[in-house]
Amino acid sequence: MNRIFQSVIWAFFFLSWLAGTAAAQTLLVANDQFGSGGLVLTDLGSGFDEALAIAVLADGRVVVAGSSDNGMDRDLAVVRYLPDGRIDSSFVFSAGSVIGAALGDDVARALTLLEDDSLILAGSITENGGTSAVLVKLLENGQLDYRFGDQGVVVYRPAGDDATFHDLHRLADGTLIAAGASAPANEPSPILVRFQADGSIDPAFGRDGLESFAQVRGELYGVAADAGGNLYGCGYSRDENGRSGVLLVRLSAASAAPIGGAFDETGVVTLFHDDEETIAHDIAIQEDGRLVIAGAARPAAGGSSVLVGRFAPDGTPDREVADDGLLVYDLGPNSAAYGIAVLADDTVLAAGYHQDESGRDLIVLQFDATLAPIGEPNTLDQAGSTSGALAISALIVEDGAFSPSAVAVGGTSRQATLLTTAVEGSDETGLAIVVDSGGTVFAAGTSGGTEQSAILVASYAAGAVGPGKAAAAATPVVSTFYAIETVPITAVTRVGALTGGQITALAFDSQRCLSACLEQCPDTAGVDDEGGAGEDQVPADGDDTPGSATTCQASCTEQCTVPTVEKRGVVYAVDPLPTYADGESEEPADPPDSDDAGGTTDDADDDGALPDNPFAIENFFAFEEYLVKRGQTEDGSGAGSYTSRIEDVNPQTVYYVRAYAVLTDGSVIYGNQLNFRTDDACFIATAAFGSVDGFAVQTLREFRDRYLQPYQWGRLLVSAYYRVSPPLADLVEAHLPIRLAVLWLLVPVVAMAILLVYIPTVLVFLPAPLLCWHFINRYLVRNVP
Structure with missing residues (x-):
């Protein structure tokens, strides 16, 4: 005893x-209170528009800065939004008043807010063939603050060399630290410059306000400062072979003096790898003082992957993450992270993009305070795949627990939670991220194609569904013949819930469709321009080979016939966007890259119920087999409303639910996605x-x-x-x-x-x-x- x-x-x-380490974590979902399903697109010019920086005012208004193409060159762009995502018309910024009439590409890459809601931009302007770093101060209404610099603008060219600012940080005393690069002899070198609150150079910092790391070939992309007066920067450095590696710097914020630790006598740490090039795009500081970075890794074989890392304040790598503090997340052929932010509970967020065969999508990777995963992982082979996603008013917002594989040099694999935001038919990239005082997350970037794009702002809120509760409904999904909507989820228990669907037949003129289609069909044999038999030639024996009039008419009849609803119900799964499986024991064809998204578990009955042998002694340690990963109901046929009962799922688990309808033409349509969490x-x-x-x-x-x-x-x-x-x-x-x-x-x-x-x-x-x-x-x- x-x-x-x-x-x-x-x-x-x-x-x-x-007790000293446990912390509750919250998953993020699209913020339905901002824009359309958490997304706002703003097209300013005739070409490529992008947001490279974002900040949130105390009253919830959101301001972004970047550039806009007017058809001749790129201008500074600043847009302010109301808390609901509408453009704030009281903000009257004009790029023309900043740069004058000279042609050249001008970009705002960073911004910082002041207490009176004025703001300062940092970036570069190009005039007369030269590039200058620039600071611009705007009043609360968007007009230039003429008390700052020269009529609201500070142009900076150290020793007459080209220069640019990539990031800006405002210190507690009101002074400004700008990070970027100068390019003497066209060889960029990292720089940090300190300005007074009025835009004048602070001579107490470095050499006449400038700290130049002349021994480093590279640039600084991010800058941050801690409460102890330490100034940190990140970017890249090139070695003697021209390969890039992560660059970290640490200096005194007051004097630019090196502080020591793992940093060398000039305040620099560089990390190079034989197998891949690495670069850090942004840096943030956790509550305990540790540094977190986000960027990209590029292997010699091509492509790129998301890079994240963590370091102690003295620059030593965090070996809890990896031997060198760096993790590489493989999200497919191409991906990268450009912004990083830390929530109040030290949750780390990284924003960027991932690209697969369907295009480029904005991503937000979410980690806990130790860069470990948040949420239950799944087994997607290629994280972030949008296959099977349906457009909701041309907008797709996916949120859930994906599992990109992470490779740590000298460490072990990890996983992270991935949120993907995509717009149908275009490419999206997240270039900046910020968290407001209430924990709402905003990412900014661009959405469009190679010739024209719009500024993108996406918002995410704490979205972990409470036990026994369901998430709010989204808008119905509309197809050619039917609109289908998932019924709000009710009666949530430990092992089930009640939902259903509403299928509405849409007006469709079959006769008009048939007439229009038949007009395109050939009715006589034809000869092509080269004198041979054309594609529309009708065979002499009247058969229905491809291209014949008979085949064309049959196709018209088929495509203009309204299919009926053969089966209906709901599909549910622990992964977002569950799909219907034709035959309950079969794996669904969509998504093709998932081992279990939509498939049945090895030991689960076809309807998703737990298997026999409740103790499962022989498989006791195969814990994953205990999870009911997916299931579906079948609740009659035809249009109209129906009720679906979800049963025999796991307690305290989040399930995603969609109404579905199988049509007689073989197609499957889905309703809007809801989710619920079963009781404890x-x-x-x-x-x-x-x-x-x-x-x-x-x-x-x-x-x-x-x-x-x-x-x-x-x-x-x-x-x-x-x-x-x-x-x-x-x-x-x-x-x-x-x-x-x-x-x-x-x-x-x-x-x-x-x-x-x-x-x-x-x-x-x-x-x-x-x-x-x-x-x-x-x-x-x-x-x-």
């Missing part, structure tokens, strides 16, 4: 240690204590969420518990002696959970072991017969 109590105490110490299930504790809402059960549930769910091993334990506990709970509830025995065993567990959940960690480490031992000795040991 004493050994049991010693084991309990050791377990208590272990769980106390976890503390089966055995509920049976022992007699109430799911009892204090003891709530405490155990809170303990599970705080100390088990954030970790993969904890989630595996929870999955195993959900698998084996229901039949045991029935046994406990049915027999009073067994129930009393379980209560006796759970008392010390509940006591420890109370201490860990409701007493601050700092107090737990000291008095908790004594209290626990006193409790066990007084109430349990002495009462043992």
Whole structure:
């Protein structure tokens, strides 16, 4: 008996240690309160428009800066939006008043907000064949602040060389640090420049306000500062062979003096790899002072991948992430990250793009404070694939837990949560990201093609669906013949929910379609321009070979006949955008790159129910098999409304749901996607204590969420518990002696959970072991017969 109590105490110490590291994480979803489904597109000019910087005002207005093509050259572009995504017409910025009449490409690459809602831009302007770094200050209404620099503009060319600013950071004393590069002899060199609040150079910084890393061939793309007066920058450096590697710098924000640590005597750290080139596009600082970066890795074989990394404040790599602190996420043929942000709970977000055969899409990768994954991973072979996505008013917003493979040099594979935002028929790239004071995330970039594009702003909100709740409905999906909408989800339980669909037949003039189609069909034999038989020639024997009039007419009849709804129901899965499987035991054809998105689990019945053999002793450690990954219902045929009951799914799991309809022409249409999260299930504790809402059960549930769910091993334990506990709970509830025995065993567990959940960690480490031992000795040991 004493050994049991010693084991309990050791377990208590272990769980106390976890108290200092556990943190609840929140998944992000598209913010329906901003624009159309979380997305706003703004077309300013006749060519390529893009946003390279973004910030959020205290009142929720959003401002972006970048460039716009007017057909002759590129101008600075600044747009401000109201909190709901509409353009703020009171903002009157004019690029022409900044650069005058000279031709040349001008770009704003960074911006910073001031307390009075004025803002300062940083970037470059090109005039008369030369490029100059530039700062521009705008008043709250978008007009130039003539008190700043020269009529609102500061043009900077060190020693007359070409220069550009890529990032801007405002320090606590109001001074400005601009990061970028100068190009003496056309060989770029990183620079940091400090300006006073009025736009004048701060001579106390470096050499006359400039700190130039002349020994480095490269550029600085990002800059940040911590509360201790340390200034950090990131970018790239080229070695003697011209290969790029990650560049980090650290200096005193006040004087530009090197501080030491892993940084060399000039304040520089460079990281080169033999197998791939690396570059850091942005940098941020976590609450504990550690540095996180986002960028790209380019292997010699071609393409690129997302790069993220973390370092200690002194520049040493975080070996919890990888030996050199860097992770490379393979999202397909091409991908990269251009912006990084840190939420209040140290969640890390990286914005960029990934590209596959269907085009380029904006992505936001979401990590927890340790760069570990957030959310339950799935097994998509190519993360971020948009195959099977349907346009919703020409807009696709996908959100969910994808699993791009991550390769750490000297480390192990990791996963991350990926949100993809795409517009049908165009390419999207995320170039900047920011988090407002309320935790809402905004990404900015561009959307369009090679000849014309629009400024893109996407918004994401905390979207983890609470237990027993469902997400709000989106708009219906419309096809040629029918509109189909997923019915809002209700009656959510631990193992199911109630939903359905509404299928509405759309007006379709079959006769007009047939007439128009038949007009295009050949009616006599023809001869092509070269004198041979043309494609439209009708064979002499009147057969229906391809290209004949008979075949054309048959095709017209088929395509102008309205198909009927042969089957209807809902599909649901732990992965976004579930698809219908033709034959419940078959894998769906879409998406083709997924092992299990839409397929049945190995040990699950075809309808998604748990398999027989509830204990599954032979597969006890195959925890993934316990998860019901997908399923579908079949609820009649024809148009109209119908009800679908989802049953036998897992507790405390998020499921994505879409109504579907199989038409007689073989096509399948889908409704808008909803999602819900099933209720928690503390089966055995509920049976022992007699109430799911009892204090003891709530405490155990809170303990599970705080100390088990954030970790993969904890989630595996929870999955195993959900698998084996229901039949045991029935046994406990049915027999009073067994129930009393379980209560006796759970008392010390509940006591420890109370201490860990409701007493601050700092107090737990000291008095908790004594209290626990006193409790066990007084109430349990002495009462043992």
